[in-house]
Amino acid sequence: MSETNPESGEKKSGDIAGEFRELGKNLQSLIRSVWESDERKKFKEELQEGLSELGSMVNETASEIKNSQTGQRLKDDVKDLRQRVRSGEVENKVREEVLSALRTVNSELKKVSSRKPGGDESKKE
CATH class of the missing domain: 1.20.5 (Single alpha-helices involved in coiled-coils or other helix-helix interfaces)
Known part of the structure; x- marks a missing residue:
């Protein structure tokens, strides 16, 4: 203790x-x-x-x-973008770009999947 x-x-x-x-x-x-x-x-x-x-x-x-002039241009650009978004112009453009990209991917996938395994391409290597 x-x-x-x-x-x-x-x-x-x-x-x-x-x-x-x-x-x-x-x-x-x-x-x-x-x-x-x-x-x-x-x-x-x-x-x-x-x-x-x-x-x-x-x-x-x-x-x-x-x-400033640059600030005014930026403000105008933002205003223009806002207007295009409201009018649907931006949405349509994005939709077109996405569709185009998807079509390209699908087309390339079809090409790859339609090739026969062990075909001429494998013999070249």
């Missing part, structure tokens, strides 16, 4: 739970002092200012692009 030191009231050995409690108190104290430190508060303010400046710069750049 463990013995108690009469001078300090601490156990000499075997009090793992007590050591964990002490560790917890020390960590709590350390975290609290770091959280309340001036350095952490200063870092937080600098981070907030930096993020605010970044946001302003992104908004400014987006506004410049939006009002």
Whole structure:
């Protein structure tokens, strides 16, 4: 069993739970002092200012692009695409391309499946 030191009231050995409690108190104290430190508060303010400046710069750049000739062209292209999607033009074009691809695949598969196994092609190799 463990013995108690009469001078300090601490156990000499075997009090793992007590050591964990002490560790917890020390960590709590350390975290609290770091959280309340001036350095952490200063870092937080600098981070907030930096993020605010970044946001302003992104908004400014987006506004410049939006009002530029390139931005206007992009806006017009998106508007045109939206109109073509609504009118069914894009759907029809996609449908035509898919049908064409499927026909090509089916045609090639028919050619391959109609070949006789062991025919002239195998002898050439």
